[in-house]
Amino acid sequence: MIKKDRVFLVGVCCGEKSRDYFQETIEELKHLAETAGAEVINTYSQNLKSLDSSTYIKKGKISEIKNAAGQFKVETLIFNNDLTPSQSKNISDLTGCNVVDRTEIILAIFALHARTKQAKLQVELAQLEYSYTKLKHMWKHLSRIKGGIGFRGPGEKQLETDRRMIRKKTAVLKKKINAVEKTTVIKRNKRRNFVTIALVGYTNVGKSTIFNKLTREKRYIADQLFATLDSMSRILKLKSGEEAVITDTIGFIRKLPHKLISSFHSTLLEVIEADLLLHVVDISNPYLFDQIDAVDNVLQGLGAADKNVIYVFNKIDKMQSNYYSFLKKKIMRTYIDAVFISAREDLGFERLFDKIEEYFLRRKVDLEVIIPVEMQSLISFMYDKTEILTEKLDRNKENYILKVKTTRQLYSSIQKQIDDYKLKQYINK
Numbered sequence: 370m371i372k373k374d375r376v377f378l379v380g381v382c383c384g385e386k387s388r389d390y391f392q393e394t395i396e397e398l399k400h401l402a403e404t405a406g407a408e409v410i411n412t413y414s415q416n417l418k419s420l421d422s423s424t425y426i427k428k429g430k431i432s433e434i435k436n437a438a439g440q441f442k443v444e445t446l447i448f449n450n451d452l453t454p455s456q457s458k459n460i461s462d463l464t465g466c467n468v469v470d471r472t473e474i475i476l477a478i479f480a481l482h483a484r485t486k487q488a489k490l491q492v493e494l495a496q497l498e499y500s501y502t503k504l505k506h507m508w509k510h511l512s513r514i515k516g517g518i519g520f521r522g523p524g525e526k527q528l529e530t531d532r533r534m535i536r537k538k539t540a541v542l543k544k545k546i547n548a549v550e551k552t553t554v555i556k557r558n559k560r561r562n563f564v565t566i567a568l569v570g571y572t573n574v575g576k577s578t579i580f581n582k583l584t585r586e587k588r589y590i591a592d593q594l595f596a597t598l599d600s601m602s603r604i605l606k607l608k609s610g611e612e613a614v615i616t617d618t619i620g621f622i623r624k625l626p627h628k629l630i631s632s633f634h635s636t637l638l639e640v641i642e643a644d645l646l647l648h649v650v651d652i653s654n655p656y657l658f659d660q661i662d663a664v665d666n667v668l669q670g671l672g673a674a675d676k677n678v679i680y681v682f683n684k685i686d687k688m689q690s691n692y693y694s695f696l697k698k699k700i701m702r703t704y705i706d707a708v709f710i711s712a713r714e715d716l717g718f719e720r721l722f723d724k725i726e727e728y729f730l731r732r733k734v735d736l737e738v739i740i741p742v743e744m745q746s747l748i749s750f751m752y753d754k755t756e757i758l759t760e761k762l763d764r765n766k767e768n769y770i771l772k773v774k775t776t777r778q779l780y781s782s783i784q785k786q787i788d789d790y791k792l793k794q795y796i797n798k
């Protein structure tokens with residue numbers, strides 16, 4: 370077995386929503402650290418009114434950590450927030466430990482889990498761009514210390530060389546990513562005629578498990594954060610005979626590094642372009658509403674906030690029954706159409722399918738309707754309730770041929786009226 374990195378977690382509770390919320394972010398950091406292959410030996414937290422600009426936490430805490438690190442043979446500290454480059458460096462100098470911030474640990478997991486060529490390139494790009502930003506700050510910091518217009522210290526020169534190298538590498542990576550993406554664009558164009566559904570949600574809520582159940586696929590599932598880093602699409606057959614394309618992709622997290630979002634933009638295109646989102650939520654997580662907000666924030670950043678959404682509350686098997694009924698009622702006050710399922714125990718999928726089917730019925734599509742000219746009231750009804758795209762008479766001037774944009778639901782009822790009318794005509798003949 371590979372020896373695991375022994376680490377300490379370090380967090381500061383400063384202006385957070387509550388102590389409980391802070392605790393939850395620490396639990397999440399622990400899960401992140403373990404997913405990255407580390408063994409968490411201890412956690413150090415501090416309540417602060419304001420952060421220490423040079424060392425993030427107070428010097429007293431730093432020496433406590435330094436002593437403990439020596440005693441427990443810990444070489445890495447993982448922080449529950451992002452640090453400035455000078456803070457990282459100062460803490461590292463004072464403790465003798467490697468210092469990793471929240472964005473870096475997330476990037477490390479992405480690097481570890483990237484399997485496809487595209488994902489590997491995208492992570493590499495995000496890592497490069499993050500180190501570029503850090504170097505930029507470092508450069509600013511150095512110029513501030515050394516001061517003096519035109520002063521060029523040796524460190525500064527080195528940084529400039531590093532930055533130039535990163536810029537070059539970034540350009541090469543972007544080119545490679547573009548080449549890989551071209552093939553994806555072709556694939557996507559092929560399925561433009563399908564209705565597309567994307568599974569979205571906080572990381573580890575069960576998106577891939579649901580995808581596998583819906584499509585009988587065998588996607589990788591794990592109690593890890595960011596188990597999925599690529600997108601996979603499959604055809605989903607509905608009872609009505611309709612077919613849709615459903616996609617499983619990357620999970621989100623609060624404060625998802627911006628560089629990752631931009632590097633994974635093409636993977637997330639499936640979300641951006643989807644007709645319908647299934648927003649999966651882990652109902653057993655005490656912070657489910659915060660997680661919903663975090664996902665909504667990322668969706669907003671992607672310009673996908675105003676899409677049709679079905680909220681799918683998963684893992685109901687983990688809930689104690691009294692609390693479940695209480696929470697379900699509470700949820701349904703806000704999310705009226707919510708669906709409650711257990712992907713593991715195969716519960717609630719019937720209703721999920723019904724909701725998807727309902728969406729298909731409500732969705733506006735272009736349809737053709739042939740109406741006998743005598744049915745004047747139906748024609749005015751059509752003008753009232755649907756969007757008429759084109760209108761013409763057939764050759765014998767017996768029927769109007771209308772191309773309209775409307776829902777399948779309304780279309781069915783219109784078609785029924787026409788059929789009834791024709792039947793009556795036939796009987797009366």
Ligand SMILES: Nc1nc2c(ncn2[C@@H]2O[C@H](COP(=O)(O)OP(=O)(O)OP(=O)(O)O)[C@@H](O)[C@H]2O)c(=O)[nH]1
Pocket residue numbers: 570571572573574575576577578579589590591592593594595596597598618619620621683684685686687710711712713714
């Ligand atoms: N108890 C319970 N566990 C579940 C259920 N659905 C999924 N899980 C577990 O939750 C963990 C995460 O499942 P995944 O399907 O990998 O979750 P994901 O949302 O795709 O996660 P990422 O790809 O990492 O963002 C796994 O350990 C699953 O076995 C469920 O209905 N009940």
Ligand SMILES: [Mg+2]
Pocket residue numbers: 576577578589596597618
């Ligand atoms: Mg997944």
